[in-house]
Amino acid sequence: MKRKRSNQTWWQRRVAGLSEKTRRQPQSLPPFSRKTWPLYADITVQTIKSLAYYFIGALFIGGCFAGGLLAGYFASIIDQTPVPTKAAMTKTLNNVSASTTLYWAKNVEISHVKSDLIRDTVSIDKMSPWVQKAIIATEDENFYQHSGVVPKALVRALVSEVTGIGSQTGGSTLTQQVVKMQYLSNETTFKRKAIEIMYALRLNHYFSKQEILQEYLNIATLGRNNKGQNIAGVQTAAKGLFGVDAAHLTLPQAAYIAGLPQSPSVYTPYTITGSLKPAKELAYGLDRQKTVLFRMYRAGSITKKQYTAAKAYDLKKDFLPQQSATSATQKYSYVYNMVYDQAIEVLAKQLAQTDGHSESDYNKNAALAQTYEAQAEELLTTKGYQVTSTLNKTVYDTMQTVLANNKNSFGQTYTSTETDPKTGEPTTITEPVQNGSILLDNDTGAVLGFIGGVSGELNHIYTTRSPGSSIKPLLVYGPAIENKLIGSETMLADFPNNFVNYSVTDYGNTIQNRFLSATEALKWSYNVPAVHLYDKVRQTVSVKKYMDAMGITTLTDRDYQTLGLALGGSDYGLTVQENASAFSTFARGGTHVDAYVIDKIVDPLGKVIYQHKKPKATQVFSKATAYIMQQMMHNVVSTGTAATLSWQLNFNDTNVFGKTGTSNDYKDLWFVGSTPGVTLASWIGYDNNNGTAHTLSTNASQYNINFWAALANAIYAKIPQSFKLTDSMARPSTVKSVKVNAYTGLPAADVSFDGTTYKLSANTLTSLYNDWEPSKSTANFAIGGNDEDYKLFWQHLTGANNGYGVVSKGNKRATVKKSTTSASTTEKKKEEEADKEDEEDDADEKETPSTEDKADTAATSSSAASSSSSQATTSSERTDTGRTQSQQGNTETGTGSKD
Template identity: 40%
Template sequence: MNENNLFNRIKRFFNSPFSQTGKSIFNISYTVIQRLILIGTLGLVLLGVCGLGIGLGYFANIISHTDIPSETSLKTSLGQLNQASSLYYQNGELISEVQSDLTRKIVSSEDISDYVKKGIIATEDSYFYEHNGIVPKAVLRATLQEVSGASSQTGGSTLTQQLVKQQLLTNELTFTRKAKEILLAMRVEKYFSKDEILTAYLNVSPFGRNSDGQNIAGIETAAEGIFGKSAKDLTLAQAAFLVGLPQSPYVYTPYTNAGTKKEDFSYGIQKMKIVLDAMKRQGYISEQDYQEAYNYDISQDFIERTNKQRPAQTYLYQRIHKEAIEILMQQQVEKEGRSWETISSSVDLYNEYYFRAADTLASSGYKIYSTIDKDIYNAMQTAISNSAVKLGPTYETPYTNPETNETTTVNEPPQLGSVAIENKTGKILGFIGGTDFNTSQIDHAFATRRSPGSTIKPLLVYAPAIENNLIYPATMLADTQISRLQQDGTYWTPLNASGSVSNQFISARQALKQSLNNPTIHLYGSMLARGIQTNTYMNAMGITAIPANEYANEAASVGGFSTGPTVLEQTSAFTTFANNGEYVPAYMIERIEDREGNVVYEHQSTKNRVFTEDTAYLMRSMLTDSINGGTTQYFKQYLNFSFPEAYGKTGTSDFYLDMWAIISTPQITIGQWAGWDNNHGVKHVFPIDNAYGNVSVRTQQVWADIANAMRAAKPEYFDTSQRFSPAPPSITQQAVLASTGTLEGSIAAPDGSQHPVSGEKVVDLFSKSRPPFPISYYFSPGASDKDLTDFWNKLINGDKEKEEKEKEEKEKKEKEEREKAEKEKHQDEESTDSSTSLENWRDFLSRYTFRSTSN
């Protein structure tokens, strides 16, 4: 009834005159508003279309400028998880994993608990199994929040997008990066299964710290480092706790960076409960499982600190690690088309590439196979551990800290660096970086540069001099005084190790055997005067750090440099003679494989001809004399085996700061340096003779101790049946004058007089292409005019004196013979007279006897 009345009242209103007018106004207003709304709507649509067009155009532009990776490329990139690389011995046995700020283990899908998979999907991407890499409405919502600057923003990234962000893109927050993220996420979904994507995400994600305080990534490392079990064995509560960690790993982790447990676990536990709530909502777990896990005290499952030792830093780890980094650096430099010389000469550029390569090595899961023989290396370490005490004392050095002015006493023990190289291949079989890594981490085999002393002589002086046909082993050199005015006004007056000179001429063979300084300096001066570029020979044998201008100084011939070679460089250079004049660079990294087993680097052997075979053979012959009665002879008395063939050289720097011994067999070369680091302002030296014995003897004894230990560990490297290459057909023996080392003949003196020269001869080795020199007044390279004048005066005057002496002796002998003949004649006459008297006497007696008888 009431409804009818209301209807009638409304009807009357619209039929009234007033209502007719209102109705007209209403209709007009309604039409206007309707049209305005229509126009506004169309405008908004047009704006939306324009915006969409612009957006699509912008997106298309980004796509057109983005390299779309192939399936193979994506697989490689997504597989490049931060996994520790490993270092290996020659035989494939593990040395150590590469130390990193991040610890990770990679596992397959079947090794991950379903609780973990369901938990991460429920919490991070509930539409994971439905979308194709992105959820449009989530992307739109996140974009609008970003544009509006909303303080509360919800995540818009799927697990696929998060995986792409971590593995394929940078962390920049731009629309360009977001567009690329969407594109690549869809690409990943096209090529990979959901299970592969989920497994990759769980292997990539950070999980805070483990019970040793190490940064961890990957579900397996997290399970082991927090609960002490594998990811496949996690309980629901444990899985929920770990699933919550990646969102804020260092807030939710139960451990400090020292590996101790935090006082407050509430943040991580609250996040665990949020995960459980999500899993329940998605129907992944039952109410009972939910309640049990929700109310479980997860903190009781956190394991205690394990105090697990990280891989120990050693000389071996340190060296292989650095060698591998430099190989990766060089590969990157080459890839970018840059020059290694340019990079290595700039500290900033070198460091930039070094740290990039170091990061790659630490996180790429590479396998680095070295040339190091485990048995040889360990034997060398044991030997130096036992024999270091023979080198000399541990000095106590006062040291004042420049920052605190505090004075303390620093112990400085003797140090030693040694390298064992296989001659033919250049493989570094083993080395000694120092006497004690805990005392000094300085690598004395590869990193330190010291004066080479007399070990430089065969490399820099004698071999190049033979190669340039300036000398041969029988060439006579002046062992005479030297005095050179220096720029500071002082005189350089070098002497032999004995502190004197003989003022005689001595053969090059004997000069090297006795390691005489002055004959070597004279010879080197002659080489410089002839323009022989001695540094090119050193560079060709891998010694490049010595400034080129320093080779112009005569002192270089006895090791006088501002810097010097490393033990590796000097030892490697010595193998050139064993390799018949070819330099084979030493190396330590055989190959590098990626985690899939693909070879990313493999050493390629090279050879560089430095000397002819003839020169190398002659040098081996001369250096063999050095170990047979020369300065390098002492090691043999301490060996418990004998080398059928070997050559070598020792070296000593000024004041016995450095002691070297380098000895080669047909198979290997072992080089050794010993001395003190002297890093605290005091230069400690070897006492020449004290309780430790003669310095030359004891350092060679240590060399022998090392060789004995190596042979005991691997006798095959000391095969006594092995020999150096036989003499080339071009090597011959020939006799020359012992006085001049030349052929006989006549010399023209400076005054024009001619003097025949002959005398005693010696037989030595020569190259047929470089036969003995004819006699010459200037027979000795580098000898001064005074040296030659004195020599020839003595020789020529000596010949005259000899003739006169011979004449006197002849006359004396003739006189003696005449006197003897006269004496013998006189004796004969006396003998005749004596015989006559005897006969008369006999006759007398005969008569006397007859008469007596008669009576």
């Protein structure tokens, strides 16, 4: 019997005949040739198949693993998301206005957030059955059968998350769309989708299908009306497109409206001006209407006859002609804008933090901040959030009443006529003296009330202006005391000067020609001593770190490099809120907390998503420094530049302290004052936005002080407990009291100068120091001054009539005049005054130094070391920086040359 011939090649037969052991051993393949190529092809195919099987298996296993991970992630999201109660969902569902509500403190409503979205709501029984059928056939044909979601929604979300394909969620049920519009943001993340599905299931459980459908028909955005306004809800669309109520919509009209939700901006028939779109663009919406009609016919909602008739209907003739929209005025516009803007900032940072971005990243990345601000704005205008502010309505209203009663006293209102660039018509421009005022709670930093302005929309507590001399306690005297450079009675030079490329005079282009104490220099706000001291401070320590710690961020690096900053000269200046918040540092005992407006934000389901927490206070100054500064600045309101407050205030001013400020040419006038409980700041000035350069009168500083007093009195009558007038700061043990010579500001001693020994008299003052004590008097005892200045002093001390202490005009020394009073008589009088002050200090154990700055009212001061011919000197606060304020038009030049 013949053996059947195999179809295998000799090589295949050989391989097949090998034993298992042999096949496991490496075998060499024959050379590739025409005879062997089938073998190579067969091996290649087998290899590809094997790789394909491995790949499919790995893909399947990986898919299962990824699916398991995502399913677990989905479950964890659901587990971590609180199940909303029916009451919470009902409250949000009924809030069809879908806008955020802003509140004063204590849940007093301010207003709903304004939106260009116009919405009128009606019950479902007042909506045409056609529009109900059209929406269901178009958006969710299985609406009455499913339980709020369909499985494909979850599958689509998983696929989108894994592949990154399908950023548009499309196909969500009507229930899911209601959830997204009323409860959640529009971001398309897996987490939001998971929460959306869970909420939809709960919504379907709590409410009937008709209730859910009614909600959708009342909140869906539907393009623009014939006034160009954005509209939502079928009632608003019916009135705005066709001029009929929702109940009277015809089938063609209902089908058109039902087609709008898919892409309102594309399908709407109107432009932003309210005019009908061109025929080509209008066709998009009409084609969409025909699609809706077909789906209704396919679903059995309409007959073929109805479908054919509706399709043939000329809907364009039903569209309303263009009309003009009327705008409503917003009461409390300053409050509304302030709270709304602050809420956007807070919520944007909250959203960024939720997504894993640090506050530092947010602050440094403008594009990132803008992205989250847009999200925050969308949420506040489309969702029912609740934003509670710190503002006390009673306090705010009281401040506005005081403003109305006093604004005409600030200064002249200027009017001019300009051509409107849009209309070409002449228009009258009115420019009054503006005011920005703010009341802060010292303990928390909460803004209790404010004045945004006399007129207009610009909130003047946020505009930057030259702080004038109100910056001196923050920038100069506070850091000097903190760094043990001075005590309250340390002497400072006020003589003709020439700093590096900069010279300065006191207010009125005067020079005091004497050494005077830090207390007196601050009390009357003399410029020359302040510049000397600032020059010393900035050579010792970084003043920027103090300003940063007090929340002042508007000063530039160039500002800190110039001596004029000591007098308020800067590129931009400070805001009223910055100045007040920094000033409250002294009232707080040397620590600082930022001012804030937003207390709490609650989401549509009642969950608190933001609650202001009192931050850890920043230690800026020691308690000793804060105490000494309080004592020094108390004299501003008792005997200094704001001395008129002592008889204007309706409450005890024992624990009130403050500082005035005036920029060059009276462009900016300030008074910032504190009680133990609150800090109140007031600024007045012109905006000068149109290239004008209006300045205030020489009496305006007094008017601003009067206004501050009126504000303080009125506010105190409403919230007296907030002032905490009896809570004076306890004197820290680190405050050292030292008896110093009234002439040198140092402990008395025998002093040698220019070959002569001077025995200082025993008359003393009490000087306060931050945990240190000075050495005994030396020849060069003051900060600032040159050899000629000291020579003038020591010669005068022995009775020479050399012009020491005689006020001169310009940056030059006084002309020597004969005096009818001997030096010894002058010295004796000074000793008597110093001894008397020392006795008073010992009696009340406060050793309170006197300090004020002469702002705008001429004041007469007796010079402690002046000759009789110079005892009466007129001094008024003035700043002098030699700097141009580039954006505000403010200068601090005085008579000084540029720095």
